[in-house]
Amino acid sequence: MDEAVARLNIEHYRKLLTAETDHAKRETILQLLAEEETKLAAATDPPDPPDPPDPPDPKKQKPKIWRSIRANAWVVRLSAVGFLH
Numbered sequence: 001m002d003e004a005v006a007r008l009n010i011e012h013y014r015k016l017l018t019a020e021t022d023h024a025k026r027e028t029i030l031q032l033l034a035e036e037e038t039k040l041a042a043a044t045d046p047p048d049p050p051d052p053p054d055p056p057d058p059k060k061q062k063p064k065i066w067r068s069i070r071a072n073a074w075v076v077r078l079s080a081v082g083f084l085h
Contacts, residue, residue, distance in 0.1 A: 006040035 013033040020026050 002043045003040060006036050006043060009036040010040065 010033060013029050013036065016029050017026060017033070020029060
């Protein structure tokens with residue numbers, strides 16, 4: 001709907017410019033024309049896609065803790081962070 005109105009306004013302002021000779025009125029019409037062209041461009045341009053989420057920071061991740069069956073002790077599993085493989 002906004003696109004149709006903007007297109008009609010642009011067409012109307014262009015017709016007014018062809019007939020108008022007064023400098024002050026032409027400046028006003030040109031300003032209105034530029035505003036409508038900006039509105040039309042904003043209405044027809046697709047919105048920018050959202051930014052992808054930031055990758056998780058390994059420093060902020062808590063290490064996963066697994067219970068070692070053989071040693072019967074708690075072991076911090078660091079392979080997820082890249083320290084042990």
